[in-house]
Amino acid sequence: MSQALIDLVREKFPEAVVSSHSHRGDEVVTVRRENLVEVIGFLRNDPQTDLKLLRQIAGVDLLTYKTEMTGGAALASIEAPAYDMQRKPRVEPRYYVSYNLYSITKHHSLRVRVELRSDDVKVPSITSLYRTADWWERYVYDMFGVEFTGHPNLTRILMYPEFQGFPLRKDYPVRKRQPLVPELDFPDLVRGPGPGPGGAGVPMSQTHVGRQNVDPSTYD
Amino acid sequence: MDYLSPYIPILVLLLITGVLCTAIGVLATVLGPKRITAIKETAFECGSPTTGDPHARHSVKFYLVALLFIVFDIESVFIYPWGALLRDLHGEGLGWFAYFEMLSFMATLALGLVYVWRKGALEFNL
Amino acid sequence: MSDHRLPVLKPEGNVPESPRIGGDENTIPVLATRLEESIGFFEKNLSNALGWARKNSIFQYPFVTACCGMEYMSAMAGRYDIARFGAEFPRFSPRQADLLMIVGTINVKQTPVLKRVYDQMTEPKWVMAFGVCASSGGFYDNYATVQGADRVIPVDVYVPGCPPRPEQVLDGLKILQDKIQHQRHRAMSKEVAPDVHLDVAAQRRLQKNRSFLGKLLGK
Amino acid sequence: MTESGLPDTDPLALEAEIPTSPMTVNLGPSHPAMHGTVRLVVTLDGETIVEAIPEIGFLHRGFSKSSENSTWHQVLPYTDRLNYVSPILNNTGYIMGVEKLIGLKPTERAEYLRVLGGEISRICDHLTCIGAIGLELGAFTTFLYAMEARELLWDRIAELCGARVTVSWTRIGGVATDMPAGWEEHLRGCLPRVLELTNEVDTLLTRNRIFVDRTRGIGVLSGDEAIDWGFTGPCLRATGVNYDVRKAHPYSVYDRMDFEIPLGTRGDTYDRYVLRLEEIRQSHRIILQCLDQMPPGPIIIDDWRYALPPKKEVFGSIEGVMAHFKLIMEGMQVPAGEVYVYTEGANGELGFHIVSNGKGKPYAIQVRGPGFPILSALPRLIKGHAVADLIPIFDSINMIGGEVEQ
Numbered sequence: 001m002s003q004a005l006i007d008l009v010r011e012k013f014p015e016a017v018v019s020s021h022s023h024r025g026d027e028v029v030t031v032r033r034e035n036l037v038e039v040i041g042f043l044r045n046d047p048q049t050d051l052k053l054l055r056q057i058a059g060v061d062l063l064t065y066k067t068e069m070t071g072g073a074a075l076a077s078i079e080a081p082a083y084d085m086q087r088k089p090r091v092e093p094r095y096y097v098s099y100n101l102y103s104i105t106k107h108h109s110l111r112v113r114v115e116l117r118s119d120d121v122k123v124p125s126i127t128s129l130y131r132t133a134d135w136w137e138r139y140v141y142d143m144f145g146v147e148f149t150g151h152p153n154l155t156r157i158l159m160y161p162e163f164q165g166f167p168l169r170k171d172y173p174v175r176k177r178q179p180l181v182p183e184l185d186f187p188d189l190v191r192g193p194g195p196g197p198g199g200a201g202v203p204m205s206q207t208h209v210g211r212q213n214v215d216p217s218t219y220d
Numbered sequence: 221m222d223y224l225s226p227y228i229p230i231l232v233l234l235l236i237t238g239v240l241c242t243a244i245g246v247l248a249t250v251l252g253p254k255r256i257t258a259i260k261e262t263a264f265e266c267g268s269p270t271t272g273d274p275h276a277r278h279s280v281k282f283y284l285v286a287l288l289f290i291v292f293d294i295e296s297v298f299i300y301p302w303g304a305l306l307r308d309l310h311g312e313g314l315g316w317f318a319y320f321e322m323l324s325f326m327a328t329l330a331l332g333l334v335y336v337w338r339k340g341a342l343e344f345n346l
Numbered sequence: 347m348s349d350h351r352l353p354v355l356k357p358e359g360n361v362p363e364s365p366r367i368g369g370d371e372n373t374i375p376v377l378a379t380r381l382e383e384s385i386g387f388f389e390k391n392l393s394n395a396l397g398w399a400r401k402n403s404i405f406q407y408p409f410v411t412a413c414c415g416m417e418y419m420s421a422m423a424g425r426y427d428i429a430r431f432g433a434e435f436p437r438f439s440p441r442q443a444d445l446l447m448i449v450g451t452i453n454v455k456q457t458p459v460l461k462r463v464y465d466q467m468t469e470p471k472w473v474m475a476f477g478v479c480a481s482s483g484g485f486y487d488n489y490a491t492v493q494g495a496d497r498v499i500p501v502d503v504y505v506p507g508c509p510p511r512p513e514q515v516l517d518g519l520k521i522l523q524d525k526i527q528h529q530r531h532r533a534m535s536k537e538v539a540p541d542v543h544l545d546v547a548a549q550r551r552l553q554k555n556r557s558f559l560g561k562l563l564g565k
Numbered sequence: 566m567t568e569s570g571l572p573d574t575d576p577l578a579l580e581a582e583i584p585t586s587p588m589t590v591n592l593g594p595s596h597p598a599m600h601g602t603v604r605l606v607v608t609l610d611g612e613t614i615v616e617a618i619p620e621i622g623f624l625h626r627g628f629s630k631s632s633e634n635s636t637w638h639q640v641l642p643y644t645d646r647l648n649y650v651s652p653i654l655n656n657t658g659y660i661m662g663v664e665k666l667i668g669l670k671p672t673e674r675a676e677y678l679r680v681l682g683g684e685i686s687r688i689c690d691h692l693t694c695i696g697a698i699g700l701e702l703g704a705f706t707t708f709l710y711a712m713e714a715r716e717l718l719w720d721r722i723a724e725l726c727g728a729r730v731t732v733s734w735t736r737i738g739g740v741a742t743d744m745p746a747g748w749e750e751h752l753r754g755c756l757p758r759v760l761e762l763t764n765e766v767d768t769l770l771t772r773n774r775i776f777v778d779r780t781r782g783i784g785v786l787s788g789d790e791a792i793d794w795g796f797t798g799p800c801l802r803a804t805g806v807n808y809d810v811r812k813a814h815p816y817s818v819y820d821r822m823d824f825e826i827p828l829g830t831r832g833d834t835y836d837r838y839v840l841r842l843e844e845i846r847q848s849h850r851i852i853l854q855c856l857d858q859m860p861p862g863p864i865i866i867d868d869w870r871y872a873l874p875p876k877k878e879v880f881g882s883i884e885g886v887m888a889h890f891k892l893i894m895e896g897m898q899v900p901a902g903e904v905y906v907y908t909e910g911a912n913g914e915l916g917f918h919i920v921s922n923g924k925g926k927p928y929a930i931q932v933r934g935p936g937f938p939i940l941s942a943l944p945r946l947i948k949g950h951a952v953a954d955l956i957p958i959f960d961s962i963n964m965i966g967g968e969v970e971q
Contacts, residue, residue: 023903023904024665024902024904025665026903026904028903052792052793053795054795055795055905055907055914055916055933056905056916056918058905058931059931060903060928060929060931061929065928066922098903100905104806104808107813107814130795131793131941131942132793132794132795134941135938135940135941136937143629156622157622158622158970158971159622159625167490167627168629168630168929174487174489174630174631174634175489177454177489177492179457179492180457180458181458183457183492183497183498184498250533250534251531251533251534252468252470253470253531253536254469254537255469255539256538256539256542257465258539258542259465259466260466260468264440266459266591266592266595266599267459267462267595268459268594268604271606272588272589272608274588276585276586276587277583277585277586278585278588279583279610279611280583282611410601411601411602411966412602412626412649412967413730415600416649416693416730417730419693419712420712420729423713423716424709424712424713425716436597438596438597449601451626453623453626455622455623455625456594459593459594459623460595463595485643486626486627486631488627488630488631489627489630490625490626490630491627509729
């Protein structure tokens with residue numbers, strides 16, 4: 001039903017549309033980065049499309065899309081990063097940001113997508129069009145490191161400022177913690193000899209029950 | 221001694237409350253363990269380090285509200301004993317005199333209320 | 347008595363043991379066997395009395411963050427009423443709280459807050475890790491979650507469950523109460539941390555041992 | 566002093582407003598009204614809120630990263646913990662996303678069971694929110710009534726799904742457990758009591774002079790501004806905009822259910838409260854219709870590429886063992902693609918943006934928590950109000966840490 005939307009966008013901005021496809025009933029149009037704001041502005045303000053509700057701005061890192069090995073969580077490597085940049089070739093375009101628009105009056109929706117190369121991770125911000133874009137763009141910046149040029153205050157929203165790196169990138173290992181308060185480092189009692197932050201293979205008897213950092217006087 | 225006897229229960233009451241309060245106070249300070257540390261001395265602001273200085277100057281309307289409350293609260297404090305004794309005074313023929321006495325007292329305070337009302341101290345616009 | 351007691355280690359083979367403080371023979375917790383013989387009669391009774399008083403009037407600071415908060419509400423509400431154990435009154439200021447209940451996941455951004463709230467709690471204080479996430483990080487083994495609150499602050503009682511049923515919470519509270527009862531509570535124990543810069547009057551008060559009246563009037 | 570040497574007796578000098586400096590207060594994460602996960606740095610001028618800066622992320626548990634390292638089936642327990650007040654709605658939302666990716670339709674009975682469980686969960690969510698609004702305005706009894714009603718429903722959910730809060734009940738192509746014997750009578754028996762307790766809360770709060778004064782006319786937002794802020798669900802319907810995913814795009818068997826969508830008029834805190842109360846009654850109607858139209862039949866599809874084979878088969882036949890092993894060790898091989906599926910969660914439109922690369926693990930999942938955009942509008946809602954109004958406004962948007970910070 002909203003195949004018309006894609007044709008409308010193609011006809012209005014022929015040079016902006018890179019590609020478009022429809023999968024399981026969702027229409028997605030990939031747009032060039034330069035006229036992203038223009039396209040979304042048109043989609044929002046044009047009475048015919050009236051896509052006033054910006055549901056979500058989602059980011060995806062396509063680094064291991066092809067080569068991701070199969071296998072459940074048990075087989076996943078725990079400490080080593082999922083993707084080793086040096087040994088494996090780079091993937092281009094690496095990220096894409098998808099803007100999910102919906103129209104309450106017309107009951108149709110469209111997803112506008114922008115693909116980014118790994119060395120130039122910048123997208124023009126659309127906070128001028130939607131006020132809700134402010135937090136969503138901060139979320140995508142916080143998780144993927146995508147710079148939204150023109151954003152009023154592009155800072156981390158979920159992670160703490162001292163956090164280095166962008167967690168949802170595929171080359172960020174799952175368990176790499178950057179503690180704020182000096183954590184008492186004792187091996188994973190629950191998981192037994194598996195590779196925990198405290199090192200593997202510590203026999204159960206030497207693990208303690210979380211009481212190491214208490215001076216006995218307070219526990220008289 | 222007999223005219224004092226009705227006050228004995230009050231005396232016992234005061235005694236018990238006095239003993240109880242001091243006992244709780246002293247026991248709490250004596251028995252409670254104290255570990256004075258630097259962080260414990262600082263103010264608690266929901267687990268975050270305190271921002272801004274607490275001695276910022278407040279607007280004067282809060283002080284006005286407190287003042288007005290005290291004025292009219294004291295007035296009601298004087299009315300209670302008067303109300304309790306009005307019947308006995310009426311018995312001794314002083315009823316009307318006491319009534320007008322209290323009326324004049326309330327009138328002066330009503331004057332104060334009118335002044336405050338006109339001055340606009342009662343409109344508490346945040 | 348409930349059967350989840352720790353097995354009792356006979357201190358010296360078959361030598362008859364020292365008389366127990368309260369409770370029958372097989373409930374001596376392992377930790378306190380040696381201790382009881384060393385303290386005098388008056389301290390023992392005072393410690394017992396204080397332990398009894400403190401265990402039955404625990405004021406809790408509910409450090410609620412995540413899904414365990416829902417079960418915390420059930421434990422506080424009418425049906426599984428925690429008030430029956432004296433721990434009903436939530437105090438949202440660490441000054442007036444005895445028990446810090448860490449209800450829910452502690453993520454790395456929350457640790458400074460948790461540490462600060464714990465440090466600002468006045469003694470005697472205990473900590474209950476309510477739920478698996480507070481006890482061991484639960485199944486959030488990733489960059490964002492601290493693998494158990496005891497990596498940041500010492501924890502007394504771990505209540506398993508994700509979220510624990512209210513009965514488990516009450517059982518955890520029961521275990522904590524047993525621990526408080528058998529703990530040694532001293533009177534007049536005061537320590538000042540070295541990094542505290544007290545003003546002159548407070549220092550004078552602390553160092554010189556003055557007459558009772560002097561102490562009373564705080565001169 | 567004026568040049569004539571006399572003190573400048575400006576008659577209005579005494580009346581001049583004394584300059585006061587604004588005070589910044591920290592409603593930090595560990596605060597009863599902030600649900601433990603939001604830090605609000607509020608700048609006050611006397612009692613009026615001049616500016617508020619929310620800071621979130623205190624319950625960010627890495628849902629996306631953890632789900633990228635678990636199989637499609639293992640992600641289910643993570644979805645319970647998103648909006649942990651109404652877990653079945655999250656499960657249904659996620660599983661419908663995976664089924665949309667596969668292009669698979671669950672069995673008829675499973676559809677009805679999902680709607681039934683979802684509506685019970687929705688009532689629990691609204692009860693908790695109403696209880697919290699009452700509690701934080703001082704009405705402790707309404708909180709206890711709401712909690713008692715929720716306990717009754719949680720018992721039914723525990724009998725149906727095995728757990729009270731974190732149920733992980735739906736499966737790809739169906740649900741995990743069927744209704745136990747006698748469960749329907751139990752549910753029909755306890756629903757009138759739940760409605761009676763809800764009416765009790767209604768009579769205590771809705772026409773209560775203090776409650777109305779505290780909530781009427783604060784936190785007002787107009788319809789199109791709410792859309793611009795990304796509002797959905799009760800907070801959007803309170804402004805009069807009629808958008809409910811169950812009616813706009815009926816999924817599952819909602820098209821066979823007959824229920825209305827309550828709409829507010831002014832979009833203030835009072836409307837958001839009354840709306841949730843009314844939605845409890847609508848959900849109650851849906852539950853009854855679900856029970857009446859419940860068809861017999863299997864509760865999960867028989868296609869072993871996606872659904873776990875029944876235990877009798879797993880221990881009985883070699884195909885069962887092979888299917889079970891493949892599904893557990895390598896996860897369901899969901900065909901590659903990118904899909905966005907949206908259902909009506911308790912606080913609004915709950916969307917899952919799922920990307921699959923054809924392997925056993927989801928490649929990327931990003932949740933559109935309905936509370937995330939609503940919380941971003943909080944400074945706009947509370948600016949200019951008194952500090953005391955901040956609490957009811959924050960409660961009426963029903964911010965759940967799990968779904969906002971994933």
